[in-house]
Amino acid sequence: MKDIPSNIQPLARKAWIPIVEEGDGEPAASKFSGTPFLAEGQTWPACPNCGKPMQLFLQLNLDKLPDPARGEFGKGILQMFYCTSANPLCEDQCEAYFPFAKSALLRIIQLTGNAGRIEIPEIEGRFPPKLITGWKEVDDYPNYEEIEEQGVELTEEESDEWSEQEFPRAGDKLGGWPHWVQGVEYPDCPTCGERMRLVFQIDSEDNLPYMFGDVGCGHITQCRTHKDQLAFGWACS
Numbered sequence: 001m002k003d004i005p006s007n008i009q010p011l012a013r014k015a016w017i018p019i020v021e022e023g024d025g026e027p028a029a030s031k032f033s034g035t036p037f038l039a040e041g042q043t044w045p046a047c048p049n050c051g052k053p054m055q056l057f058l059q060l061n062l063d064k065l066p067d068p069a070r071g072e073f074g075k076g077i078l079q080m081f082y083c084t085s086a087n088p089l090c091e092d093q094c095e096a097y098f099p100f101a102k103s104a105l106l107r108i109i110q111l112t113g114n115a116g117r118i119e120i121p122e123i124e125g126r127f128p129p130k131l132i133t134g135w136k137e138v139d140d141y142p143n144y145e146e147i148e149e150q151g152v153e154l155t156e157e158e159s160d161e162w163s164e165q166e167f168p169r170a171g172d173k174l175g176g177w178p179h180w181v182q183g184v185e186y187p188d189c190p191t192c193g194e195r196m197r198l199v200f201q202i203d204s205e206d207n208l209p210y211m212f213g214d215v216g217c218g219h220i221t222q223c224r225t226h227k228d229q230l231a232f233g234w235a236c237s
């Protein structure tokens with residue numbers, strides 16, 4: 001990796017790569033797949049399109065993120081459920097590649113008391129759980145399109161050189177800059193209309209054995225002001 005050009009260095013953002021081990025862990029732990037934290041009386045979410053239980057893709061304990069990110073995205077437990085039904089193909093029918101699709105559920109719930117007794121449903125092809133045990137901090141930088149949005153002008157030569165760098169980082173990560181497969185596609189907050197920001201990137205077949213379209217990459221985004229407004233969208237080549 002070459003040195004970062006001086007005009008791009010100020011655009012650095014911290015990102016955190018999850019360190020995982022096989023297994024589920026406690027209900028309130030950060031994890032991929034596995035058993036989510038559900039409060040007393042809560043049931044496992046079902047897809048509004050097919051009625052089948054949705055897969056837990058990601059759970060983040062926001063109170064136990066790395067220090068610089070702790071509190072940045074709110075407090076409590078962030079959860080993402082996603083329907084992987086093949087019959088019907090809810091991903092296609094619900095256009096789940098667009099943010100706010102009904103076959104994806106994103107929410108932040110609070111740790112009020114102990115976890116309720118969870119009845120684990122049968123989910124065809126349920127993913128094996130991976131417990132997030134730590135985080136590796138790295139620097140991340142935007143792609144050329146977002147660099148120019150930030151007011152940094154690149155020559156054609158600089159743009160070509162930057163496209164050869166491994167930024168933004170692909171793979172699963174907390175924070176940083178989105179690895180856009182196509183163009184910049186931040187959704188807008190339904191409450192205030194402001195551009196939402198990246199919380200977590202879920203890439204194809206990294207910690208989850210799932211591919212978004214043709215090796216696509218997905219992004220959980222959130223409104224900075226209205227932290228209950230969360231979205232997930234993905235794109236592929």
